[in-house]
């Protein structure tokens with residue numbers, strides 16, 4: 582039925598409307614994605630003054646890929662483990678308390 586209309590109107594219906602619809606759809610998906618991402622991210626705590634950092638000697642291992650890391654400084658003596666492979670790494674050795 583668009584063929585019976587004037588050229589300008591045909592272009593409007595056949596091109597502008599689908600393009601505008603696509604852009605609107607992309608924008609809506611982008612906004613929903615952004616909201617989800619912001620919901621997942623936790624606020625980062627402010628770093629403590631340098632003198633308040635504790636010296637620790639903790640070894641963590643990733644149970645998924647086997648990576649080991651040594652933590653030497655932490656804001657507290659029982660810190661949250663580092664993350665690897667999207668999982669918290671397991672504390673395998675506390676060199677000062679074993």
Ligand SMILES: [Zn+2]
Nearest residue numbers: 643646665666
């Ligand atoms: Zn890993």
